Amino acid sequence: MSKAVAGGRATLAMVAAAAGVSTPTVSKVLHGRPDVAAATRARVEQALADCGYVPPQNQERRRVHTVNLVCDDLLAPYTSEVLRGVTKAANLEEMDVVVALLQDVAGSTPQAWTRRLRAAGHEGIIVVACELTDAQLTALDRARMPLVAIDPLSLPSVEVASVGSTNAAGGVDATEYLVGLGHRRIAFVGGPVTSTCGQARLHGYLAAMSNARLPVDTDLVSHGPFVTPTGLAEGQRLLGLDEPPTAVIVGNDSIAIGVIEAARQRGLAVPADLSVVGFDDTYLAESSTPPLTTVRQPLQEMGAFAFRTLLRVRDGEPPGARHTELATQLVIRSSTARPAT
The missing domain is CATH 1.10.260.40 (lambda repressor-like DNA-binding domains)
Known part of the structure; x- marks a missing residue:
């Protein structure tokens, strides 16, 4: 030494x-x-x-060690699960987590925002399922403010470490499971068309349908925000087709709840008349009626991984891969069954 x-x-x-x-x-x-x-x-x-x-x-x-978590909707089931993972990891490091909403951040200039972060002593930022502007990313980079993104809507153009899950594999698993049950007319209701994770799930669905030599009717593929009204509206549209699907794969559990409600409003039963597969495995999945078959994202693990990655970036260590994907898993419950004959 x-x-x-x-x-x-x-x-x-x-x-x-x-x-x-x-x-x-x-x-x-x-x-x-x-x-x-x-x-x-x-x-x-x-x-x-x-x-x-x-x-x-x-x-x-005398310093209070804190990180800043920015999200689009604090009350969303997805966000609450990720936040639990971040806070658990932060507690182990005796650090605090301060939560901010994206719309509040957008109300000030990028430079003013980064100045406030520095003045408050925040040591880094975790962005959850939302997208910062190029100006905000540039301001953070110039201020040397470490940043990690979880499930970004699109991968940033600058060098930012991000964490997600094996979304494409999840789409494949969900589709192959439904094909194995005997479904042939399978719909897909994804998240926003610009969403990176949503596109990966769509590609998994299309790949599995192709492998099974099943045609994909363009009427059966649609996109919308990751909210229950999307599932309700698209569920009504799909079930109103001359040849409706016998199964639907959706972009998240919230959309799935809307599809189930659309079926109920039409006097149809899930899964007897329509099988539904969600994505995320939030608390909505087990509490829905019927309990939801869904693709589990390890949301708490993603939050904890993002926090640990942020500390490495803060300490000048390499974050590892620019984008890390944690494994998904199909969780089978009562919202899926063989199609009616």
Whole structure:
């Protein structure tokens, strides 16, 4: 190990390099965290002494460590599950999470927004299922504000780490399951046409239909916001066709609730007359009538992964892959069955 740094103040990164550990480990030792092995703690403490590290004006002792989470709809089931994952991970690091709505952020200039974030001491931003403007992204980059996106509506043009799930594989699994039940006329009601995750689910559906050598009627494919009214409107349209589908795959659980309601309003039963498959596996899936077959996204795990990635970016470490996908899983409940003969 080298002795005290000459001609400048030692940083956490320098201490970490001297001790052969990560920057977060050095931070844990400085904060007296118990989850550091005794031998590692001793090595870090020796490196702190050798490097002559001095916390800047005791800033570390009085600073409240926070990250900012920006979302489009705090009450959406998807968002609440992701937020649980972020806050659980933040609690382990003794950090706070401050939530902001995108429409509130949009009310100020990007420069003013980033100044407020810096003034409040926020150490990074997690953006959930919404899209920042190029101006906002540029302002954050210039302010060196770390950013991680969860299920971005479109992948940012700048270098931003993002987390999602294997949406295309989920679309394939849902479609293949319905084909295996005997369905041949399967509809797809996705999210916004510009949504990256929605397009991936659509591609999975189309690939599985092609593999099964089943034609796709363009009347059976539609898009709309990830909300229940989309499912209600599109469900009514689909069930009003001269040849309605026997099964529907939708972009999220909220849309699925709308499709089930559309069937009920037409005097149809789910799944006897129409099978419905959702996406996400939020609390809506188990509480719906009937309980919803759905593609589970590991939403809490995605939130926790995004938080840990944000800390790595904050500490100057590489985030790993630019876009990381966690595995989806088909959860079979009571909203699907063989088609009526």
